[in-house]
Amino acid sequence: MDILRPALININGRIYRKNLIKEEHYEDEEEEDFSYSGPVTDQCMDEPCDTNNIEQTEKGFRCAIDVPSVLYKYIIGKKGETRKRLESDTKTSISIPKQGVEGQIVITGPQKSAVASALTRVEVLIESFRRKQPFTHFLSFALNHPQVQEGFQRFKEEVLEHCSQDGGVDDTIFQNPAKLHLTIGTLALLNEQEVMRACELLQQCQDVIRDTTEGKPLALEVRGIEYMNDDPSMVDVLYAKVSPQDGSDKLQQIADRLVEHFVAAGLMVREWERVKLHATVMNTLFRKDPSAEDKGGSGRQNMKDREAFDARNVLEMFGEFNFGACELNSVQLSQRFSSDCTGYYCSSGHVTFS
Incomplete structure (x- = not known):
């Protein structure tokens, strides 16, 4: 066939x-x-x-x-x-x-x-x-706000205190709090001209974004955790759930419009009908490579030599964990395998909500 x-x-x-x-x-x-x-x-x-x-x-x-x-x-x-x-x-x-x-x-x-x-x-x-080239950049919403970082550190300490005896659970698989983020989509930008073109495309989206947010920062709540595979005893990636405090789908609208724009320009490949908004908090890729990034997919990528962890107790005990609230005011074109002075990924370009 x-x-x-x-x-x-x-x-x-x-x-x-x-x-x-x-x-x-x-x-x-x-x-x-x-x-x-x-x-x-x-x-x-x-x-x-x-x-x-x-x-x-x-x-x-x-x-x-x-x-x-x-x-x-x-x-x-x-x-x-x-x-x-x-x-x-x-x-x-x-x-x-x-x-x-x-x-x-x-x-x-x-x-x-x-x-x-x-x-x-x-x-x-x-x-x-x-399409076979590894991604070099990604569109992201930064979640490394002080309150969310503090909540994440609390989550890590409590998980290690209560679940460290569960298979595969240790401190090496937790996200770097300075790099907490939502991945919107990944890009393989293969020279400086393509990076500049991606920055221009992002700037073209600013009016649409501000129309959606009404020119104001978007108040978010980071609460609850979830996994994407079908076996909670064999999990590779655990995510925190994120939602606007006003109950709207504004964040989802912005993410979907960004992907639509970049896909139409040929700089991004569409993987899902809608962007799966999530913030990685635990990832078994970090066990061997602390700089690894999540592509925002099913959580089963790069399975070779990867040791899953038993998340059943984590899910039961921390299923509604409150990581905190923050105001989101920009979308970044982030560079993979990089860090700026704050510890977040270096930005090749950004647009603001307000």
Whole structure:
């Protein structure tokens, strides 16, 4: 059925069919070949629909596209085989900057349709392998307010006092209180230009955010804990629940609109219909890597060599634990594996609610 109904990829409003064909290996990754299907609602066309960035020259046609340097190797391929195949199949020439040098991939050819075909294939390869890159940044609501940090420290002390004999429960799996946050969505920003573009997208959301909050900070309550897998005796991530004090869904609206905006721009991949708003308080990833971050998913990521913990007593005793209240007044574009002077993640950009 995977062959009959291949996955579809949306790139700049165009839909591509993803055909799984194992051809080359890049450090345990598999290259995949693709075919362009045209818009889903339209009939397939011989030539891709978007050729606006292809210009005519004295020698034929030319197209240049910005590509982060970390993705060059996927267009070049092992011993240059991928580029050679693309050039041979499309009767074009593909020029790629040296590894580590940020620049443009330039496609030239005698016919516009040939350059368009090569462009399509390069774009699909780039999009495919971009999705395999680890995330570098994430949109976040910071919860490292003094009252919430104090509540979290109280929670940690009481859990260790009453539940330290439960399997897998120890002080290494607790969140750093200075990094308490809500993850809205993750991004793989592969060069400085993409970081700047993400900052611009975030700024574009400011008016929508302020319309939702009526130009005021949002008062939040952090109360209660939950887990996402189906076995409380084998838990990897425990979350604190967060809700606006006025009972509204304003925070959810802001998070969903942000994801919608970044997904439409191609900088974020949608994982859920709605953002799951939660603050990680215990995570077994911290056991070996205190700097690990939660992707905001099911809580079962990176399972290799991961020791779960028995959360039954924690859930029973602290199910309605009150971590405290705070006022939220900004959304951050946070940099993974970083710390600023407050201990929170370094910010590449932010917008305020008021």
